[in-house]
Amino acid sequence: MEHLQEYIVQYGYLSIFFFLALGIFGLPMPDELLVTFAGYLTSAGTFHFIFTIIFTISGVMVGTLFTYMIGRKVGKPLIRRFGNYFFLTPRRMQKIERWFMTYGSWTVTFGYFVPGMRHLICYISGMSGMSIRRYVLFAIPGVIVSTTVCLLLGYFIRLPFF
Numbered sequence: 156m157e158h159l160q161e162y163i164v165q166y167g168y169l170s171i172f173f174f175l176a177l178g179i180f181g182l183p184m185p186d187e188l189l190v191t192f193a194g195y196l197t198s199a200g201t202f203h204f205i206f207t208i209i210f211t212i213s214g215v216m217v218g219t220l221f222t223y224m225i226g227r228k229v230g231k232p233l234i235r236r237f238g239n240y241f242f243l244t245p246r247r248m249q250k251i252e253r254w255f256m257t258y259g260s261w262t263v264t265f266g267y268f269v270p271g272m273r274h275l276i277c278y279i280s281g282m283s284g285m286s287i288r289r290y291v292l293f294a295i296p297g298v299i300v301s302t303t304v305c306l307l308l309g310y311f312i313r314l315p316f317f
Contacts, residue, residue, distance in 0.1 A: 172214035179218025194309025226281025267297035
């Protein structure tokens with residue numbers, strides 16, 4: 156986490172954008188912690204709140220749209236081949252698909268509040284054939300609210316590891 160902190164302080168808003176976009180795409184990055192740290196830097200005067208919120212939300216949306224497109228283009232074959240490495244067995248994928256078909260689009264919105272789920276839900280949305288318009292319509296509220304909550308946590312609560 157120290158290296159991330161150094162990059163964020165040195166490269167500013169663009170580093171937040173790229174780290175979040177890559178984190179949503181699937182790199183092992185602590186997205187929620189990253190946004191919370193950006194909120195802390197905003198409270199410390201390093202960043203401006205409006206720019207921070209714009210870059211964090213944009214980074215998350217770019218990452219989710221990229222992951223959605225991968226799910227749409229490559230879909231199930233990729234899961235069948237590499238899913239076991241990410242604990243996505245065929246049986247588990249069937250459960251996830253049933254859940255998604257039952258609760259549909261609202262899963263996209265509320266999936267952003269469950270760490271780790273946001274990465275998977277983007278891919279499954281594309282894989283299931285959900286239209287991009289519908290996906291964006293349900294993803295934007297989840298992205299805005301979850302990102303803003305993490306940002307405000309960092310802004311108002313001074314955590315000892317920052």
